[in-house]
Amino acid sequence: MIHAAVYCRVSTDSEDQANSFESQKRYFSEYIDRQEAMELYEIYADDGITGTSTKKREAFKQMMADARLHMFDLIITKEVSRFSRNILDTISYTRELRNIGIGVFFVNDGINSLEPDAELRLSIMGSIAQEESRKTSERVKWGQTRRMEQGVVFGHSMLGYDVCD
Helix, strand or coil: CEEEEEEEEECCCCHHHHHHHHHHHHHHHHHHHCCCCEEEEEEEEEECCCCCCCCCCHHHHHHHHHHHCCCCCEEEECCHHHHCCCHHHHHHHHHHHHHCCCEEEECCCCEECCCCCHHHHHHHHHHHHHHHHHHHHHHHHHHHHHHHHCCCCCCCCECCECCCC
16 A cells, blocks of 8 residues: 655645645545555645745645655655745755655656656756746736836835825
């Protein structure tokens, strides 16, 4: 019997993302139920946390700690960008897990980190995820700059100022 952990993550607290978050958890519970030789160990879920760093992803850190204790055999996640949007993290964590005999299966990307060509494929997909994150950040900053040029104030209060209208 394969004991599988699931890792889910959404990067914002918006309602659409919350629906995606619940949808991910439901999907993976049902996915594992359909596998005869697989049993769900636990769903690790970081809600409203960025994928560019693992520092604030408490569920991810707990999952890695449990993996080091061999609490499960496999991690299942939606895609590389849900696991990490940092290529160095993607490769280092999947290598560490592979070295202790734990695979990561990225469902949408069709990558199992225990396969011989997995690191090459993860490098490509991880690089794309990292670049996508960088471009999104640039677009948001550009949009905010344009809005500030139009006099739009971000946030509810500014030190020393009263925000009106």
